Amino acid sequence: MKTKLKAFPWQEVLIPIVAVFLALLVGSGFILLVGENPLMAYSVLFRESLGSTKNIATTLQRATPLIFTGLAVAFAFRGGLFNIGAEGQLYIGAFAAAWVGFTFDLPRLIHLPLAVFAGMVGGALWGAIPGYLKAKLGVHEVINTIMLNFIALFLTDWLATGPFHGGTWVPETARIKSTAALARLYPPTRLNTGIYLALVAALVAYLILWKTKRGYELRAVGLNPTAAEYGGINVARNTVIAMALSGALAGLAGTEQILGLHNRFILRFSPDLGFMGIAVALLGKNHPVGVVFAAVLFGALQSGSAAMDRLTAVPRELITIIQALIIFFVAAEYLIRKMLRLKEEA
Amino acid sequence: MNKVLEMRGIIKQFPRVLANDQIDFDLNYGEIHALVGENGSGKSTLMNILYGLYQSDGGEILVRGNPVQITEPRVAIDLKIGMVFQHFMLVEPLTVAENIVLGSELRKGPFLDYKQAVADVERLSKEYGLKIDPHAKISDLSVGLQQRVEILKALYRGAEILILDEPTAVLTPQEVDDLIEVLKTLRAKGTSIVFITHKIREVLAVSDRVTVLRRGKKVGTKATKDTNEQDLAEMMVGRVVLLRVNKEPAQPGSDVLEVKNLSVKDPFGNLRVNGVDLTVRSGEVLGIAGVEGNGQSELVEAIAGLQRAEQGTISLNGVDITNWSPLKIREAGFGLVPEDRHRRGLVLDYSVADNLILGLHGKTPFVHHVGLRHEAAIQANAEHLVEEYDIRPSLPHQLAKRLSGGNQQKVVVAREFTQNPKLLICAQPTRGVDIGAIEFIHQQVIKQRDQGAAVLLVSAELDEVLSLSDRVAVMYNGKIVSIMSAEEVTEHKLGYLMLGGRLEDYQGEGGNGHEN
């Protein structure tokens, strides 16, 4: 009877998969509405996102920042915190990385790690602020992270057009030195070594959460703060730490975008990557492994959408609808459990 | 046909746990049928099946003679089955009337017909003699009254079969007496009742028949009048049970806990502990008796560092620990079995193994010096404690929330006791625990005492206070009104002091008191 094996949580995995399936099903209704064959449209989508090595590379490139922001949201969530501020942390991290990138002249072996580190620290500090406000003053993190998103946007707007303007007519900073750039892996796609960083980040997040004393404390605070307090766990300190680490992960998303893609800080470069992180975390059930898969799925949808738009009558907005539907069905977990008669483990 | 309910050969298999193994259970019209058995013996599971919360893996259910498939609670409600859970399902900011009619189609246009709701509740409360104010807010009601609302809610939905899962575990002795009267009234009106409890006294006081389960199997059903305390205890546990604690006289040593002039306020600024002085010596059990809500919880939380002391000092072995962090107090040699295991004592979504290291999770051997968890040590600790404290099922990886209530309590007790603290506070240590486990926990408390721990016991169970304590303090309205040695105490005297009487005015027993 003394078994060490934990049963595989197949229900946890099944529900997101069913949610995706349902979303595609409902999405095909929309495709019919514009007079296309859903099977056709989806096969184009599939082919263009995963059908060749090049397409897979593009998909992974799209997935990379989503892994980071998904991890950021998931990590905070495990600590009982709802980090809506990944977007702001991403911008601060991105700017910090860019600044190190264009300011210093260093050998690659030092310059690149330093830039990455700066991006992490920038995001961490920006995340720690709402953590600290929550811990010390009890102000809810949702409000603070939203406000800090705006502050981060305007702050970086000003930095990139004011003191650090690159001198061209475009609102962006100078280019980073090549010694700070993440190497491209599969030109002409923009897939870069950031993907390795993202996978390592997922592994590290997993190890912190489940294999360290810190993770034990963070999750206990997230699950039952009163019991955590009773167990001698400092709830305030863990709140700040959870937000800082979450911010660091979001900062890495911005870092990858700058050092791997844009090679300079461009005003408002992020297509809501921070907010997409919320969806990715939700679909990935706030587990690092789930987040990686969810990010790849979202990356695939995005990378295939342009081609679908081009080759069929289906507009790329369909992808936005499908993403929304996925989230809808994941949130409607109760419905799915009922459909599958998964009642008793609830 | 005089059976309102028959369950035949019910089987329920959870992953790795056979919770119900071919159980037969029936209920006569207008009967109170007590369902008893050890923690984890399958009582709640059986009743959850009846209420449609779980699906059985075998067996059949007949209601009023007809075979039925109870696939969800709505089906049960349509069959006039009602259930009152141990954790109430009331909407706190709403009124009594609103809660009772919630979910039924009592509308006037798109709105709730509140007048009609109040009228219905008043009629119902008169009919069954269940006094309640329909306009009161749930959050303002005592636990006993909230439970009454739950019962009314079930009756409002037409329940003729009423299931009560451990209704008395959360009640004060006075509220228990009230509930027993209510159940008798309901029975007189023809309601059939299933009554789950761990207290044999209650079984004998109110039930017509009693069914005993053990480890998922039915041991037997008896007419209550054909049985007695010892007999039932043996049926439940499967061996002779000591209903009294055997202990040697205490050998108290030096002062371990010293509380001086302590005052504690609740979050709303009300003074809950008002200038308490208290000393507990090593090798003795000091019991605090008192009706719940007289400041005991705040006293305990302040000693544990979980609530701020406004005034006064707390010292442990001569060291002033007033307002230290909970961790530092623990490290100074303190253990606490908290009164509310779900709020304080357990992370329900953690495994048993992880719960067994809460508070020790940062200490060797459970963590390597770099902050990594030492999984083997955590596992070994869990296997050892699960065995020693007979926590069932003996699966360290099981989530705490999947354990029965009594086994959850054993997890907390196991964790706190094995640290061999110098000061051990036990608040309601046997709430919801079966008699076998109560016996075990009581023995462990005495063992801690004999090893030299100072034990502070807070309990709403007078029996428990009387049988474990070497000295007894009574707390009333935030103050310790009197401290007596165990020999001077009688249940009657305690009852008098707990309700605010003064020792100087105590007249002795007025004839009908019961001596223990």
Ligand SMILES: Nc1ncnc2c1ncn2[C@@H]1O[C@H](COP(=O)(O)OP(=O)(O)OP(=O)(O)O)[C@@H](O)[C@H]1O
């Ligand atoms: N959802 C579940 N998943 C797995 N096992 C469960 C689940 N619910 C209950 N069990 C197991 O089934 C057994 C019976 O539990 P049940 O809650 O019916 O006991 P009980 O008689 O009500 O005990 P108690 O007196 O402590 O409340 C226990 O071993 C318990 O751990």
Ligand SMILES: [Mg+2]
């Ligand atoms: Mg139970």
